[in-house]
Amino acid sequence: MTAIAPSPSPASTAASHRTARGRWYLAAAGLAVVVTAYSLTVASVPLPFGDVVDALTGRADDALSRLIWDYQIPRIILCWAVGAGLGASGAVLQSVIRNPLASPDVLGVTRGAGVTALFVVLILPATPLSLLPVAALAGGVTVTVVVYTLAYRGGTTPIRLALVGVAASACCEAVIRFLLMRYPQNVNGSLIWLAGSFFGRTWQTVAITVPWVVVCLPVVVFLGRRLDVMGLGDPMAVGLGERAEGTRRLAIAVAVVLASGAVAAAGTLSFVSLIAPHIARRLIGGRMAALTPMAAAVGVLLTLGADTLGRGISPPLEIPAGLITAVIGAPYFLYLLMRTGR
Amino acid sequence: MTATLRRRHPARPWLAAAAGGLVLVIAAAVWHLTLGAVQVPAGEVISVLTGHASTPGEMIVADIRLPRVLVALAVGAALAAAGVVMQGVTGNPLAAPDLLGVTAGASFAVVLALTVVPRLAEVSTVALALCGAAAAGCAVLALAGRSKGSGLRENRLILGGVTVSALLLSLTQGLIIFHENNAESVVYWLVGGVNLSQWREAWTILPVALAGIAGCLAMASRLNVLALGEEMARSLGQRVALVRLCGAALVILISGACVAVAGPIGFVGLVVPHMARRLVGSDHVRLLPVSALFGGALLVLADAVSHFVNPPNEVPAGVVTALLGAPYFVWLARRDRKSA
Numbered sequence: 062m063t064a065i066a067p068s069p070s071p072a073s074t075a076a077s078h079r080t081a082r083g084r085w086y087l088a089a090a091g092l093a094v095v096v097t098a099y100s101l102t103v104a105s106v107p108l109p110f111g112d113v114v115d116a117l118t119g120r121a122d123d124a125l126s127r128l129i130w131d132y133q134i135p136r137i138i139l140c141w142a143v144g145a146g147l148g149a150s151g152a153v154l155q156s157v158i159r160n161p162l163a164s165p166d167v168l169g170v171t172r173g174a175g176v177t178a179l180f181v182v183l184i185l186p187a188t189p190l191s192l193l194p195v196a197a198l199a200g201g202v203t204v205t206v207v208v209y210t211l212a213y214r215g216g217t218t219p220i221r222l223a224l225v226g227v228a229a230s231a232c233c234e235a236v237i238r239f240l241l242m243r244y245p246q247n248v249n250g251s252l253i254w255l256a257g258s259f260f261g262r263t264w265q266t267v268a269i270t271v272p273w274v275v276v277c278l279p280v281v282v283f284l285g286r287r288l289d290v291m292g293l294g295d296p297m298a299v300g301l302g303e304r305a306e307g308t309r310r311l312a313i314a315v316a317v318v319l320a321s322g323a324v325a326a327a328g329t330l331s332f333v334s335l336i337a338p339h340i341a342r343r344l345i346g347g348r349m350a351a352l353t354p355m356a357a358a359v360g361v362l363l364t365l366g367a368d369t370l371g372r373g374i375s376p377p378l379e380i381p382a383g384l385i386t387a388v389i390g391a392p393y394f395l396y397l398l399m400r401t402g403r
Numbered sequence: 404m405t406a407t408l409r410r411r412h413p414a415r416p417w418l419a420a421a422a423g424g425l426v427l428v429i430a431a432a433v434w435h436l437t438l439g440a441v442q443v444p445a446g447e448v449i450s451v452l453t454g455h456a457s458t459p460g461e462m463i464v465a466d467i468r469l470p471r472v473l474v475a476l477a478v479g480a481a482l483a484a485a486g487v488v489m490q491g492v493t494g495n496p497l498a499a500p501d502l503l504g505v506t507a508g509a510s511f512a513v514v515l516a517l518t519v520v521p522r523l524a525e526v527s528t529v530a531l532a533l534c535g536a537a538a539a540g541c542a543v544l545a546l547a548g549r550s551k552g553s554g555l556r557e558n559r560l561i562l563g564g565v566t567v568s569a570l571l572l573s574l575t576q577g578l579i580i581f582h583e584n585n586a587e588s589v590v591y592w593l594v595g596g597v598n599l600s601q602w603r604e605a606w607t608i609l610p611v612a613l614a615g616i617a618g619c620l621a622m623a624s625r626l627n628v629l630a631l632g633e634e635m636a637r638s639l640g641q642r643v644a645l646v647r648l649c650g651a652a653l654v655i656l657i658s659g660a661c662v663a664v665a666g667p668i669g670f671v672g673l674v675v676p677h678m679a680r681r682l683v684g685s686d687h688v689r690l691l692p693v694s695a696l697f698g699g700a701l702l703v704l705a706d707a708v709s710h711f712v713n714p715p716n717e718v719p720a721g722v723v724t725a726l727l728g729a730p731y732f733v734w735l736a737r738r739d740r741k742s743a
Contacts, residue, residue: 162562211737224558227565228729228736235725238594242718256576331569375581384577391570395546398562 082345082355089358096362100140100369101133105377135267136259140365142267142274143259143323144333148360149281150319151334152341152353156288157312160222161397164335165201165320168226171331172233173204174324179237179251183244191269194325201321204229205313257330257383259368266326273322277315278357284312285350292349330383332390333363339397363389417683417693424696431700432476435707436468440715467601474600475706475720476699477612478661479671483679483698484619485657486672487691491626492650494633495560497735499673500536500658503564506595506669507571508539509662511578514592518578529607533659540655543567558736595666596719597706604664611660616695618653622646623687630685668721670728671698677735701727 102108108128115121116129151164165171177200181188188196212225241251253260287308291298320334341355367385374380436448443460456465482500489498500506512535516523523531546567547560575592591599625646629636636643661668679694705723712718 211733220558220562223562224736225733227562228733231565231725232729232733235722235729238722239712239726242594242722243713245713245716252576253580256573256580331573378581380577380580384573384580387570387573391566391573394566395563398559398566399546 078346082351085344085355086358089355089362093358093361093365096365096369097137097141100137100365101129103369103373104128104133105372107376131263135264136262136368137365138267139259139262139270139326140368141361142271143327143330144337144361144364145278145357146274146319146323146360147330147334147364148337148341148356148358149278149353150316150323151360152338152349152356153281153284153288153312153316154334155338156292156349156352157309157316158222161339162220162223162335162394164332164338165317165324166230166329166331167223167335167394169204169208169229169233170201170317170320171324171329172230172237174198174201174321175255175329176200176233176236176240177203178325179240179255183240183251190265194269194273194322197325198318198321200233201317201324202314204233205317253381254328255383256381257328257386258371258379258381259327260379260381262326270322270326273318277319277322280315281312281319282350282353284308284315285348285353288312288349292347327364328381328383330364330367331387332394333360333367333386335397336390336393337363339393417689420679420682420693421689421696424693424700427700428476428696428703431703431707432472435472435475435703436464438707438710439463439468470602470605471597471600471706472703473605474608474664475597475702477605477608478597478665478668479675479702479705480695480699481608481612481615481657482661482668482671483675483694483701484616484691485654486698487676487679487687487694488619488622488626488650489654489672490676491629491687492647492654493560494630496677497558497561497673497732499670500654501568501667501669502561502673502732504539504543504567504571505536505655505658506662506667507568507575508542509533509536509659510592510595510667511535511571511575512538513663514575514578518581529611529660529663532663533655536655536659536662539567539571540651544651591666591719593667594719594721594725595662595668596709596721597665597702598709598717598719600664608660608664611656615653615657615660616691618649618656619695620688620691622649622653623691626650626687630687666719666721668702669725670732671702671724673735674724674728674731675701677731 098110098113101113102110108125112121112125113129116126119126121129147165154163154165154168155161174197178193178197180200181193181196208222208226208229211229212222214221237255290301291308293301323330337360338352338356340359341352344359345351345355363386364382367382367389370385371380371382433445433448433452436451437443437445441460441463443464447458447461448464451461451464451469456462486499489500489503490496492498509532512531513528515535516528516531543560543564546563572593579592597604625641628639628641629643629646631639633643636646658672675698676690676694679690679697683689683693702720702724705727706720709718709720709723712722
């Protein structure tokens with residue numbers, strides 16, 4: 062944390078902003094590496110760091126390298142993918158909708174994706190796992206469209222959009238409860254999944270999740286500059302040659318895709334996509350081109366941290382990562398709520 | 404503008420609505436008593452209700468099904484009355500015990516005691532639930548009061564309440580995962596129902612529910628005055644803060660007791676008052692009894708319908724009320740014109 066507040070001298074402001082941002086990026090990357098390394102050593106039995114290094118370089122015995130390569134590493138990769146996806150998606154939605162309360166979970170995307178994913182898991186168990194993100198996506202998109210339409214009355218306000226989103230979430234929640242009751246064979250698994258957890262994820266889940274994030278994340282980062290232009294207001298953006306409505310729809314679509322992919326992989330990991338952009342904005346300011354990658358990085362840190370904590374607090378019992386993010390995120394949301402709008 | 408027309412002639416349908424509610428309650432209860440693993444004909448059910456239980460079917464009805472129906476009736480009626488009072492006291496059409504975190508708080512307190520200090524839970528789940536309900540309700544109201552703008556009427560109150568509920572439910576779930584990996588108990592404390600109720604529960608809830616509803620009825624005319632607006636109420640000589648305090652106490656008493664016997668049952672307190680208001684207008688003297696009748700009928704029906712969700716297993720009625728109530732909440736949230 063070596064960043065120094067930028068000097069107020071106008072001539073050097075731009076340059077010092079840039080170096081300050083660079084430092085924050087470096088700090089986030091360094092922290093992510095440290096947390097990742099620590100996370101590798103946290104399992105149901107603590108693994109000494111030396112053993113982990115041995116396993117990574119191929120010098121450990123079979124059991125240990127199986128543990129590391131088949132359980133720890135896919136989980137951590139998944140944390141990275143899900144956290145980055147959620148953080149970036151929240152940043153984009155907040156910017157496009159110009160609503161500090163917007164995020165996939167507040168708008169109901171998460172629960173909507175949860176409904177369709179659960180529907181597929183419980184009712185059509187023969188469906189190949191690779192279609193799960195597609196199902197989640199269908200639910201996420203549907204709920205987004207419905208919420209936005211319902212909240213739109215010649216424009217939307219932050220609070221109304223959030224309220225309709227919460228109501229839609231409650232509706233999806235009701236359907237989820239119904240499904241759980243109707244098909245109780247797998248209630249425990251479903252409940253843990255709904256709480257948001259990386260328990261038991263394998264390379265297969267990694268293979269179906271990471272591509273979504275790898276494709277969508279660069280698109281969102283690239284869109285950042287155009288979103289900055291739109292931040293000047295629609296007339297100005299159009300005057301500068303930006304197709305405002307098209308860009309807005311593209312951005313929302315990609316954000317929803319990212320969030321739905323994350324839900325399909327890890328369940329409803331609440332509040333990460335809401336608070337990651339806020340933390341990032343505090344650190345490096347509101348310019349989207351710079352903010353989106355930082356929000357993704359904060360999302361990774363939150364997710365990875367929550368998962369590591371969940372494994373480490375009381376082994377061998379695992380606390381779902383979603384419970385930990387909820388405990389951190391809900392008070393933050395309340396704080397935002399008290400400050401927002403009038 | 405049918406709404407204004409209806410409000411101009413509120414007097415006509417109210418007796419009809421009350422009578423209809425009463426008939427509905429009785430019909431729902433009788434139908435519910437015939438349902439189950441053994442079908443008991445309605446004639447036998449009625450003979451049980453008039454005090455004769457001789458055949459095995461009649462024994463089943465008297466010993467197993469009747470307490471369950473009574474609990475459903477009491478919980479539904481009390482929650483609906485609490486919803487009316489809460490909406491009246493806050494002036495917020497979306498207010499309801501489950502949306503403001505009160506039920507989630509009660510549920511969390513009970514589970515916390517059950518998992519951490521089991522000896523405390525043996526003493527009285529009702530008292531624990533009351534403490535939890537009070538703490539969560541006060542926290543949400545304090546949050547709303549501290550925010551910018553005019554506090555209670557705002558949707559921010561609802562968003563805050565929903566978030567507190569979500570947090571408390573997460574914590575409840577976490578406690579249960581910590582304690583025992585028993586899906587059935589998770590579901591019971593996250594989605595309430597009356598399917599485990601016996602005479603013990605019935606004797607716990609009936610007096611509280613009756614007292615609570617009576618208290619609500621006693622407040623009806625004061626709520627009418629408060630509905631004119633805080634300023635007006637004050638200039639008419641009402642002690643607004645005292646009325647609000649009494650209302651909050653009643654809501655907490657009712658929701659705490661209901662959670663203690665039936666777990667958190669959602670949306671009854673939100674939906675029923677609105678339906679009743681469409682029928683009889685917003686005069687609380689009429690609204691409260693009609694709401695209570697319809698609330699009782701709704702929960703009995705929901706519990707009856709829940710027999711069909713996953714036969715032969717019985718599922719909590721809270722699932723059915725959530726399925727019915729959540730879309731209604733969406734509709735209300737969209738329609739509400741006081742959106743910030």
